[in-house]
Amino acid sequence: MPEGAAPLLALFSDFGASGPYVGQVLAAWAGLAPAAPRVDLFSAAPPFDVEAGAHLLFAYTRRLPPGSVVEAVVDPGVGGPRGVLAVLADGLWFCGPDNGLLAVAAGRARGCRVWRVDWRPQSLSATFHGRDLFAPVAAHLALHGAPPAPAEEISPAAMERGGVADPAERVILADPYGNLVTGIPAAGAAETARLAIAGRLLPRARRFGEVNPGEAFWYENADGLAEAAVNRGSAAALLGVSVGAAARLIRD
Amino acid sequence: MPEGAAPLLALFSDFGASGPYVGQVLAAWAGLAPAAPRVDLFSAAPPFDVEAGAHLLFAYTRRLPPGSVVEAVVDPGVGGPRGVLAVLADGLWFCGPDNGLLAVAAGRARGCRVWRVDWRPQSLSATFHGRDLFAPVAAHLALHGAPPAPAEEISPAAMERGGVADPAERVILADPYGNLVTGIPAAGAAETARLAIAGRLLPRARRFGEVNPGEAFWYENADGLAEAAVNRGSAAALLGVSVGAAARLIRD
Amino acid sequence: MPEGAAPLLALFSDFGASGPYVGQVLAAWAGLAPAAPRVDLFSAAPPFDVEAGAHLLFAYTRRLPPGSVVEAVVDPGVGGPRGVLAVLADGLWFCGPDNGLLAVAAGRARGCRVWRVDWRPQSLSATFHGRDLFAPVAAHLALHGAPPAPAEEISPAAMERGGVADPAERVILADPYGNLVTGIPAAGAAETARLAIAGRLLPRARRFGEVNPGEAFWYENADGLAEAAVNRGSAAALLGVSVGAAARLIRD
Numbered sequence: 001m002p003e004g005a006a007p008l009l010a011l012f013s014d015f016g017a018s019g020p021y022v023g024q025v026l027a028a029w030a031g032l033a034p035a036a037p038r039v040d041l042f043s044a045a046p047p048f049d050v051e052a053g054a055h056l057l058f059a060y061t062r063r064l065p066p067g068s069v070v071e072a073v074v075d076p077g078v079g080g081p082r083g084v085l086a087v088l089a090d091g092l093w094f095c096g097p098d099n100g101l102l103a104v105a106a107g108r109a110r111g112c113r114v115w116r117v118d119w120r121p122q123s124l125s126a127t128f129h130g131r132d133l134f135a136p137v138a139a140h141l142a143l144h145g146a147p148p149a150p151a152e153e154i155s156p157a158a159m160e161r162g163g164v165a166d167p168a169e170r171v172i173l174a175d176p177y178g179n180l181v182t183g184i185p186a187a188g189a190a191e192t193a194r195l196a197i198a199g200r201l202l203p204r205a206r207r208f209g210e211v212n213p214g215e216a217f218w219y220e221n222a223d224g225l226a227e228a229a230v231n232r233g234s235a236a237a238l239l240g241v242s243v244g245a246a247a248r249l250i251r252d
Numbered sequence: 253m254p255e256g257a258a259p260l261l262a263l264f265s266d267f268g269a270s271g272p273y274v275g276q277v278l279a280a281w282a283g284l285a286p287a288a289p290r291v292d293l294f295s296a297a298p299p300f301d302v303e304a305g306a307h308l309l310f311a312y313t314r315r316l317p318p319g320s321v322v323e324a325v326v327d328p329g330v331g332g333p334r335g336v337l338a339v340l341a342d343g344l345w346f347c348g349p350d351n352g353l354l355a356v357a358a359g360r361a362r363g364c365r366v367w368r369v370d371w372r373p374q375s376l377s378a379t380f381h382g383r384d385l386f387a388p389v390a391a392h393l394a395l396h397g398a399p400p401a402p403a404e405e406i407s408p409a410a411m412e413r414g415g416v417a418d419p420a421e422r423v424i425l426a427d428p429y430g431n432l433v434t435g436i437p438a439a440g441a442a443e444t445a446r447l448a449i450a451g452r453l454l455p456r457a458r459r460f461g462e463v464n465p466g467e468a469f470w471y472e473n474a475d476g477l478a479e480a481a482v483n484r485g486s487a488a489a490l491l492g493v494s495v496g497a498a499a500r501l502i503r504d
Numbered sequence: 505m506p507e508g509a510a511p512l513l514a515l516f517s518d519f520g521a522s523g524p525y526v527g528q529v530l531a532a533w534a535g536l537a538p539a540a541p542r543v544d545l546f547s548a549a550p551p552f553d554v555e556a557g558a559h560l561l562f563a564y565t566r567r568l569p570p571g572s573v574v575e576a577v578v579d580p581g582v583g584g585p586r587g588v589l590a591v592l593a594d595g596l597w598f599c600g601p602d603n604g605l606l607a608v609a610a611g612r613a614r615g616c617r618v619w620r621v622d623w624r625p626q627s628l629s630a631t632f633h634g635r636d637l638f639a640p641v642a643a644h645l646a647l648h649g650a651p652p653a654p655a656e657e658i659s660p661a662a663m664e665r666g667g668v669a670d671p672a673e674r675v676i677l678a679d680p681y682g683n684l685v686t687g688i689p690a691a692g693a694a695e696t697a698r699l700a701i702a703g704r705l706l707p708r709a710r711r712f713g714e715v716n717p718g719e720a721f722w723y724e725n726a727d728g729l730a731e732a733a734v735n736r737g738s739a740a741a742l743l744g745v746s747v748g749a750a751a752r753l754i755r756d
Binding site: 016018019023031048076078080125132 | 257260262268269270289291292293294295296308312315316317320425427428429458459460461471473474483484
Binding site: 267268269270271272273275276278279280282283286290299300328329330331332377378379380383384 | 509512514520521522541543544545546548560564567568569572677679680681710711712713723725726735736
């Protein structure tokens with residue numbers, strides 16, 4: 001980032017774009033770290049789906065400005081005994097619940113350090129840690145480049161995996177166009193590779209205009225994942241499947 | 253707020269998160285008060301529902317940074333004779349229509365001053381006062397700490413109530429998870445208190461993980477309101493009700 | 505804009521308000537031009553509908569602060585041979601695909617200059633030019649007041665029209681209230697003018713409160729377009745039509 005600029009604070013969550021939770025996190029940041037730019041990176045991750053969130057989180061943070069701080073919240077165990085993590089992975093900070101959500105970002109990093117954060121705010125609701133706990137941890141990371149004390153560095157191997165598979169051979173997001181994003185990295189797949197999904201074998205294309213309107217195909221999306229799509233149409237509607245549907249990449 | 257920082261400008265409205273209105277208000281602020289941080293706090297309040305808006309507005313502004321300025325717009329009478337208010341309540345500024353929307357925030361404040369704002373912009377559409385009238389009033393409050401002239405301080409008792417009840421014994425929001433927020437403050441309710449809603453009596457829990465997946469309960473949400481929820485599910489779907497449904501808290 | 509302030513960066517797109525694309529564009533800007541204010545102006549334009557986008561883009565940029573830079577993306581031909589434009593129209597910068605999307609903003613401007621931008625980033629996905637190509641072009645315009653090299657000034661007449669009609673005698677947006685925005689400028693229409701839509705002839709009103717709840721009418725919206733609406737109701741639901749439905753303004 002340019003010298004002197006504050007790191008970007010980015011929110012990733014399953015809060016829902018239309019709900020009242022995103023705005024409260026951004027407002028909390030404005031109070032805690034007013035000089036840091038803020039962005040709702042993505043808050044329509046599939047609700048309660050930690051595995052989908054883990055892969056989407058990795059995908060959507062590949063191009064963030066170096067030094068950015070990402071608050072990640074898909075947290076069905078909020079208020080329970082699950083821990084709180086701060087992870088420094090390839091120059092990006094992540095903070096979130098210790099439930100597998102950070103497992104892909106940490107697991108794929110060339111360099112990764114992990115802290116268990118035991119700091120807690122004076123006032124903590126049982127159900128909105130995104131605002132009350134993770135937001136101040138993220139703001140602290142942006143301001144100080146380290147987690148708030150008390151925090152203890154732990155081995156990345158000690159993180160919870162939460163059953164998160166990598167790759168995730170299924171649909172992890174239906175985007176607003178009806179495109180079906182899978183948790184399968186597409187790098188290295190042949191031009192003839194096919195995506196098995198919804199009982200069909202989709203051919204590969206590089207871009208939407210290569211196939212006829214209404215036709216289904218798969219492509220390597222802008223974040224490196226295999227994605228089923230329909231030119232000027234909805235793959236979710238055409239194929240009749242959505243988040244959770246099995247998908248497999250037949251690579252050659 | 254930190255010395256020298258401009259106050260946060262926060263939007264609360266029923267404009268709809270996906271509509272073209274939120275962006276235009278934020279863009280207007282960027283032109284009028286470029287140094288002030290801006291946030292869409294919440295813009296999916298139930299359309300035209302002043303009572304629901306009044307309670308949600310209070311709830312979602314409890315944790316704003318001191319000195320923040322909130323533009324609040326649920327305004328079915330836009331373009332008609334209803335007045336324009338600026339309210340200073342417990343260190344937060346609110347501006348919006350004089351139709352009851354600010355009644356809960358003002359009525360519950362320990363200290364409250366109210367101005368009727370007679371200032372009007374040179375160019376004023378009949379239907380988008382959020383951009384053309386309230387946005388410049390809010391920017392003026394952020395820049396100058398006082399409403400634009402002409403404005404006259406009035407008694408809080410002279411504000412329109414618009415039929416807004418407090419508490420509001422009904423559902424005032426179905427959030428993106430399907431949780432049902434009521435307009436009933438939960439403070440002081442016993443651990444054995446039950447929420448009567450949709451013909452059922454829901455038991456209390458402190459957090460989602462305390463009940464089985466698919467089970468309905470109520471809890472005091474992070475903003476102090478009684479809320480019906482289902483662990484890893486949708487209370488709106490399970491109970492078959494939404495905004496407007498009657499709810500009553502049986503406190504002991 | 506105030507002296508020394510950076511121009512506003514505004515996004516207009518069909519990315520969908522709940523999708524993962526808006527946040528990535530805003531995050532890219534935060535890295536490239538951290539001092540420039542950023543706003544998602546509107547990202548729920550009808551998918552793939554260049555004509556609707558062209559009219560909505562014009563409408564929603566009329567009040568932007570002078571000098572603002574607008575990234576406009578409705579781009580079904582992404583990754584194909586379509587060109588990239590930077591347009592300076594009446595003091596606003598626009599960048600986007602050369603497919604007709606900028607045709608209304610350019611065509612109605614009192615003064616207009618157009619550049620074909622041949623600059624390309626080192627790393628360019630085939631499908632997300634909003635983040636990888638248009639975002640850095642927009643950031644460059646905000647920082648330098650000129651398109652990145654290589655770029656060649658061309659005649660406005662050389663822009664693609666893409667079949668975009670002006671006016672567009674049809675519905676170009678159903679907003680979150682169910683209001684039906686047409687691509688027909690309403691300036692100069694008589695008080696007795698009627699809007700022909702869905703087999704009905706709607707009378708004119710100036711504001712919602714002038715008609716009974718549940719009653720349909722048309723009005724000149726805050727952006728100058730003819731719009732069908734229902735007081736405290738949804739015109740889309742009442743009339744049973746949506747984006748694409750024919751509409752005609754009978755002006756006297």
